[in-house]
Every structure is written in C-alpha cells, then in structure tokens.
Amino acid sequence: AQKITQTQPGMFVQEKEAVTLDCTYDTSDPSYGLFWYKQPSSGEMIFLIYQGSYDQQNATEGRYSLNFQKARKSANLVISASQLGDSAMYFCAMRDLTSGTYKYIFGTGTRLKVLA
Amino acid sequence: KAGVTQTPRYLIKTRGQQVTLSCSPISGHRSVSWYQQTPGQGLQFLFEYFSETQRNKGNFPGRFSGRQFSNSRSEMNVSTLELGDSALYLCASTLSPRTSEDTQYFGPGTRLTVL
Numbered sequence: 001a002q003k004i005t006q007t008q009p010g011m012f013v014q015e016k017e018a019v020t021l022d023c024t025y026d027t028s029d030p031s032y033g034l035f036w037y038k039q040p041s042s043g044e045m046i047f048l049i050y051q052g053s054y055d056q057q058n059a060t061e062g063r064y065s066l067n068f069q070k071a072r073k074s075a076n077l078v079i080s081a082s083q084l085g086d087s088a089m090y091f092c093a094m095r096d097l098t099s100g101t102y103k104y105i106f107g108t109g110t111r112l113k114v115l116a
Numbered sequence: 117k118a119g120v121t122q123t124p125r126y127l128i129k130t131r132g133q134q135v136t137l138s139c140s141p142i143s144g145h146r147s148v149s150w151y152q153q154t155p156g157q158g159l160q161f162l163f164e165y166f167s168e169t170q171r172n173k174g175n176f177p178g179r180f181s182g183r184q185f186s187n188s189r190s191e192m193n194v195s196t197l198e199l200g201d202s203a204l205y206l207c208a209s210t211l212s213p214r215t216s217e218d219t220q221y222f223g224p225g226t227r228l229t230v231l
Contacts, residue, residue, distance in 0.1 A: 047221055
C-alpha cells in the first residue's frame with residue numbers, strides 16, 4: 001500500500017545553517033510525484049517543491065532542494081541557509097495511481113524550529 | 117492569479133448543528149480536494165471533485181458530504197456536528213486529477229470549533 005513516512009517529529013536548526021528533513025515512501029506504481037509543503041502556524045499549506053519519479057535530476061527551488069534517492073525510496077528536503085521564517089511544519093506527500101486514482105498521501109509532518 | 121480561497125475562515129458551532137464550508141479554486145483549476153486536519157489524526161483526505169463529480173472519497177461518515185459546481189467552486193457540508201469535528205478544514209485545487217505531477221495548491225483553511 002502507498003505510504004509516506006516522516007520519522008522526525010521535530011527538528012532544531014541554527015539560523016543560517018542547512019537542515020535535512022527526511023521522507024521515505026512506498027509505492028508499487030512506477031509513475032509518481034513527490035511534493036513538499038510548509039505549514040506555518042497560520043495553517044495554510046504552502047507548496048515548496050516537486051519531484052517526478054522519472055526526473056533524472058534532483059529538484060531545486062531557491063533555498064529548497066530535494067535529495068531524491070529512488071532506489072532507497074527517499075525524498076529528503078534540504079533547506080539551505082535557514083531563516084527564522086522557516087520555522088513551521090513540513091509535510092511530504094506523494095501522488096500515484098496505485099489505488100486506481102491519483103490520491104495524495106501525506107506524511108505525519110516534521111516540526112522545524114529555527115534558532116536565532 | 118488569485119489563490120485558493122476559503123470561506124469562512126473561522127466558525128463556531130454547537131453539537132448537532134450543521135455547517136457548510138466554501139472553496140473557490142485557482143482560476144482554471146478543475147479539481148478540488150478537501151482535507152481535515154486535527155492534532156491527533158493529522159491530515160486526512162475527505163473527498164475530491166472533478167467536473168462536478170466526486171472522484172475520490174476518504175474514510176469519513178456520511179455526515180460529511182460535498183459538491184462541486186459548474187464553475188469548479190466547491191462546498192462541503194457536515195451535518196449533526198460532533199465535538200470531534202473540530203478541526204482545520206483545508207481545500208486544495210489542481211488543474212486536473214489525471215496525472216501524478218499535478219501540484220495541489222491549498223487555501224488558508226477554515227477553522228471549525230464545535231462546542
């Protein structure tokens with residue numbers, strides 16, 4: 001069955017340092033998409049970055065990059081030069097056709113706290 | 117381009133009442149999904165609509181229902197509210213539900229409190 005696992009309930013990082021948020025996934029579909037979202041305390045889920053299963057290169061969007069290791073089924077989010085405004089919940093999500101429909105599956109999230 | 121909008125942003129109801137939440141997707145997006153988020157259960161999928169038809173459904177009781185209009189706007193309704201229905205309800209839109217790479221964009225959510 002499809003599954004997204006985020007094993008880090010909470011993380012701390014010093015301002016200006018890089019941090020890696022872990023995400024592993026399980027799917028039997030060869031075609032899938034992986035997404036990361038940020039949810040500040042305000043509640044809105046903000047799309048950060050996308051990686052397709054057939055993409056040869058790791059996705060990057062500004063300070064965000066996705067460390068995609070297909071054989072290990074991992075899609076870790078790397079945030080470089082952390083800022084105080086990066087403090088939030090981060091969710092990893094996947095979309096594939098395993099269930100017969102393109103349903104999004106979300107992980108349980110990682111709460112990141114950036115320290116000044 | 118305007119983002120996903122949800123109304124109302126905050127709502128307080130009492131047990132037994134019913135509530136209707138509204139979601140307007142990004143212009144041109146035809147698929148709308150609804151999620152319930154609580155501290156205990158995390159983010160749970162409610163249902164997805166595309167072209168006025170429910171395409172996916174999560175594991176929620178029949179008290180939770182939804183619909184989509186011809187302009188892609190969507191509403192969800194919860195009848196006979198229970199204390200456990202207190203949650204943040206998030207709406208998200210995508211261009212189409214047909215591919216794995218379509219990105220889902222979320223609205224700001226409606227925070228429902230049931231007293």
